[in-house]
Amino acid sequence: MAYKLRRSRIYVPGNRPRMLSTCGLFGGDAITIDLEDSVAPDQKLAARWLVAEALKELDFGKSEITVRINSLSTPWGMKDLEAIIPTKRVEVIYLPKAESAEDIKQLDSVLEKLEKENDIPVGQTKIIPILESAKGIWFAYDIATASDRVVALSFGGEDYTRDIGGERTPEGTELLWARSQLVAAAKAAGKQALDTVHSDVSDLEGLYKNAVMMKKMGFDGKAAIHPNQIPVIHEAFNPTQEEIDYALRVMEAIEKAKASGSGVIALGRKMIDKPVAEKAERVLMIAYLAGMIKEDELPESIRKSIVKEGE
Amino acid sequence: MVKNAVGRDIPEEIAGMKLIPFKGAFAHVPEGRKAAPKLGYVASPDRRDKVIRGIEEAIKKVGLKDGMTISFHHHFRDGDMVMNMVLEAAMKLGIKDLTLAPSSTFPCQEDTVLRAIKTGTLKYIEGGSYRGKIGQAVSSGVFDKPVRLRSHGGRVRAITSGDIHIDVAFIGAPSSDYAGNCNGLFGPHACGCIQYSVVDAHYAEKVVVVTNNLADYPCTPIEISEQYVDLVALVDQIGDPNKIVSGTLRITKSPTRLKIARDAVKLAHITGHIYDGCSFQAGAGGISLAFTKFLGELLEKEGYVASWAMAGTTKFLVDILRKGHVKKVLTGQAFDTAAIESMEQDKNHFLAGIDHYAHVHGKGCLVNNLDVIVLGATEVDVNFNVNTVTFSNGMLSHPIGGHQDTAAGAKLTIITAPLMRGRLPIIVDEVTTVTTPGETVDAVVTEYGIAINPRRDDLMEKVKGSDLNIVDIEDLKKLAYRKAGIKEQKKPDWDDEIVALVEYRDGTIIDVVRKVKGLENPLDKIE
Numbered sequence: 068m069a070y071k072l073r074r075s076r077i078y079v080p081g082n083r084p085r086m087l088s089t090c091g092l093f094g095g096d097a098i099t100i101d102l103e104d105s106v107a108p109d110q111k112l113a114a115r116w117l118v119a120e121a122l123k124e125l126d127f128g129k130s131e132i133t134v135r136i137n138s139l140s141t142p143w144g145m146k147d148l149e150a151i152i153p154t155k156r157v158e159v160i161y162l163p164k165a166e167s168a169e170d171i172k173q174l175d176s177v178l179e180k181l182e183k184e185n186d187i188p189v190g191q192t193k194i195i196p197i198l199e200s201a202k203g204i205w206f207a208y209d210i211a212t213a214s215d216r217v218v219a220l221s222f223g224g225e226d227y228t229r230d231i232g233g234e235r236t237p238e239g240t241e242l243l244w245a246r247s248q249l250v251a252a253a254k255a256a257g258k259q260a261l262d263t264v265h266s267d268v269s270d271l272e273g274l275y276k277n278a279v280m281m282k283k284m285g286f287d288g289k290a291a292i293h294p295n296q297i298p299v300i301h302e303a304f305n306p307t308q309e310e311i312d313y314a315l316r317v318m319e320a321i322e323k324a325k326a327s328g329s330g331v332i333a334l335g336r337k338m339i340d341k342p343v344a345e346k347a348e349r350v351l352m353i354a355y356l357a358g359m360i361k362e363d364e365l366p367e368s369i370r371k372s373i374v375k376e377g378e
Numbered sequence: 379m380v381k382n383a384v385g386r387d388i389p390e391e392i393a394g395m396k397l398i399p400f401k402g403a404f405a406h407v408p409e410g411r412k413a414a415p416k417l418g419y420v421a422s423p424d425r426r427d428k429v430i431r432g433i434e435e436a437i438k439k440v441g442l443k444d445g446m447t448i449s450f451h452h453h454f455r456d457g458d459m460v461m462n463m464v465l466e467a468a469m470k471l472g473i474k475d476l477t478l479a480p481s482s483t484f485p486c487q488e489d490t491v492l493r494a495i496k497t498g499t500l501k502y503i504e505g506g507s508y509r510g511k512i513g514q515a516v517s518s519g520v521f522d523k524p525v526r527l528r529s530h531g532g533r534v535r536a537i538t539s540g541d542i543h544i545d546v547a548f549i550g551a552p553s554s555d556y557a558g559n560c561n562g563l564f565g566p567h568a569c570g571c572i573q574y575s576v577v578d579a580h581y582a583e584k585v586v587v588v589t590n591n592l593a594d595y596p597c598t599p600i601e602i603s604e605q606y607v608d609l610v611a612l613v614d615q616i617g618d619p620n621k622i623v624s625g626t627l628r629i630t631k632s633p634t635r636l637k638i639a640r641d642a643v644k645l646a647h648i649t650g651h652i653y654d655g656c657s658f659q660a661g662a663g664g665i666s667l668a669f670t671k672f673l674g675e676l677l678e679k680e681g682y683v684a685s686w687a688m689a690g691t692t693k694f695l696v697d698i699l700r701k702g703h704v705k706k707v708l709t710g711q712a713f714d715t716a717a718i719e720s721m722e723q724d725k726n727h728f729l730a731g732i733d734h735y736a737h738v739h740g741k742g743c744l745v746n747n748l749d750v751i752v753l754g755a756t757e758v759d760v761n762f763n764v765n766t767v768t769f770s771n772g773m774l775s776h777p778i779g780g781h782q783d784t785a786a787g788a789k790l791t792i793i794t795a796p797l798m799r800g801r802l803p804i805i806v807d808e809v810t811t812v813t814t815p816g817e818t819v820d821a822v823v824t825e826y827g828i829a830i831n832p833r834r835d836d837l838m839e840k841v842k843g844s845d846l847n848i849v850d851i852e853d854l855k856k857l858a859y860r861k862a863g864i865k866e867q868k869k870p871d872w873d874d875e876i877v878a879l880v881e882y883r884d885g886t887i888i889d890v891v892r893k894v895k896g897l898e899n900p901l902d903k904i905e
Binding site for chain 2: 089092093094293294295298358361
């Protein structure tokens with residue numbers, strides 16, 4: 068089971084050289100270099116050039132390198148791709164304001180063309196659509212299944228609230244259905260679900276509470292707009308020690324049952340069915356990737372499925 | 379010239395001073411006896427004859443003469459008025475050739491000090507700090523013999539050994555009674571404590587307490603007792619209360635500096651230096667303040683109770699004390715109003731004498747009992763030597779403070795520094811000036827990774843398998859040079875003339891600082 072840790076991603080404005088040079092230091096699972104909302108129209112050209120140079124030159128640590136381009140319906144979106152794909156460093160394109168399967172197919176074909184032109188294996192560049200309108204949320208499953216490149220669906224709460232004519236509340240009631248729909252659509256398509264930003268940078272406690280809730284709702288991660296948010300998000304999305312211990316017991320029971328040839332697997336008085344087993348595997352894989360348990364503490368079956376860098 | 383233990387060339391003698399080259403952090407064994415002032419006697423049955431109005435009268439009565447050495451503490455920081463008042467009065471009275479021996483100096487004193495040099499009232503500065511325009515003046519060669527930079531412990535050593543002989547100590551005290559019992563805790567200009575001047579009081583020939591707040595006898599708690607005090611000078615103001623202490627010190631907002639502080643806490647924890655019962659020093663500088671905050675959070679999360687902490691105390695340490703995650707706090711200097719309040723109210727908050735803190739001629743000191751200390755640096759080199767006293771252009775910049783002392787004493791000494799400041803690499807081949815020897819430094823934490831001193835295999839073992847980014851210090855240096863776009867380190871443009879000697883805490887010479895070529899002498903601008 069190849070699992071990609073996407074608990075956190077840190078947004079970096081594409082027109083801020085200093086931030087670009089340090090954004091890889093904070094241990095975010097990904098960096099998202101932004102060419103869209105944080106760059107004013109008259110700065111688009113300069114930012115695109117700067118980002119392309121930064122991608123060629125800078126070390127971003129272990130973070131997955133992702134770029135939020137401008138929508139392909141703007142005058143900038145296509146040019147963004149033409150500038151950044153040839154650097155061969157972009158792992159994921161975040162596509163804002165995705166509203167239909169067509170949007171994804173269009174991006175897919177542009178990527179295919181650019182990959183061919185630049186000797187990049189076709190399909191290597193992944194897509195994460197950002198759903199931030201009523202329409203985008205409504206067509207979430209179609210969007211998630213429009214291309215194999217799509218690895219996750221991401222939610223944009225601010226724009227969505229505006230689009231539905233709602234109002235942001237601290238408890239996020241206005242986002243509840245959209246979040247639930249996005250998670251269900253993503254999971255139905257076998258993809259990850261990533262939550263929107265917590266915009267109050269100073270409110271780390273609120274961020275933690277919110278992120279814990281999102282984990283319970285089925286999200287796999289959450290965007291950050293300040294490096295201080297990263298460790299908080301990680302703590303929230305990491306499995307708890309109880310979860311890890313339970314998962315280890317589940318895996319042990321499975322292996323025991325296999326060894327004894329028993330078809331029925333039980334832990335104490337509880338039956339272990341497929342979803343329980345799958346959750347245990349996922350918990351242990353996340354715990355391993357997050358550095359919470361060592362490789363030799365993992366059950367054999369999971370150890371085998373670890374994809375090492377360079378393999 | 380002889381090469382000392384950190385490879386620096388040290389003259390055997392300069393301006394009539396015989397020098398002992400640095401031999402290693404714990405190699406020099408001192409000889410001789412402690413210095414002491416003359417015997418005193420309780421002169422008068424008139425119980426109020428110590429109190430004098432004004433500085434000028436005090437100077438006259440105490441018998442300050444040409445060529446004497448005067449001392450001050452720095453507890454009022456950039457709000458101090460005592461040093462300026464004394465120097466102004468000395469200039470007015472035409473006193474010449476004084477030596478200034480403060481525990482530190484601040485920008486608010488620069489102009490007066492420079493004027494006193496220009497007019498001949500001051501001829502030399504002994505120890506303390508040489509920052510700002512005073513540093514520039516020394517670096518441009520204003521004195522006819524080199525000054526000596528000393529750590530906090532080193533200053534105590536110099537005073538107790540007689541290397542510094544104080545004729546008159548002027549001690550600003552926020553509260554004093556008519557007999558000279560005094561403290562820093564109460565009064566409109568309270569600064570918490572006046573511990574830096576206790577050693578001055580004990581060793582100076584004459585002691586003048588300068589206060590604006592005459593308290594009832596006995597003025598308790600007694601930090602300096604009447605047995606040491608010759609005169610009590612009553613003045614209107616001893617400082618600017620807004621600059622003496624901060625309301626609340628703010629933690630840096632820089633994400634990279636916060637990361638450095640977090641990683642330092644993690645390193646100390648993983649290597650077993652933060653545990654139930656540990657001890658630490660909490661600093662008030664940028665990254666140190668964040669370290670204290672994150673350390674407090676860790677103690678809370680793990681349910682640890684540290685046994686004690688010493689500090690330039692701030693609200694962040696007081697919070698840890700009040701939440702019960704450190705049993706005792708020992709304060710040598712208070713930085714904010716919360717610290718002062720806590721010294722008054724918390725029964726587990728105590729004073730730490732500076733001699734007890736770091737003094738090598740004692741028979742024990744607090745720093746030797748520390749588990750962990752986090753310190754800053756102007757530069758660190760690939761041999762883990764640290765510079766805190768000069769800019770990379772060679773000009774004197776900052777004091778040593780407790781850097782050498784705590785680095786030598788603590789079980790784990792962590793240097794925190796950004797890889798670059800502006801376009802200047804901070805990790806270099808050779809520090810411009812060695813302040814603290816690499817043998818007392820265990821790790822350097824930068825935002826681009828943590829380098830562990832190869833002397834500490836044990837630490838290396840403990841960080842294995844952790845998610846800390848452990849790197850070779852050579853690689854950090856190379857990365858810094860690459861980012862700066864340089865192939866090799868730019869050396870300062872130094873003349874041959876030695877303008878300052880950097881003393882190690884044991885009195886040996888660890889490095890010299892030379893005159894910077896073409897540096898403007900700030901005295902030239904004074905009318």
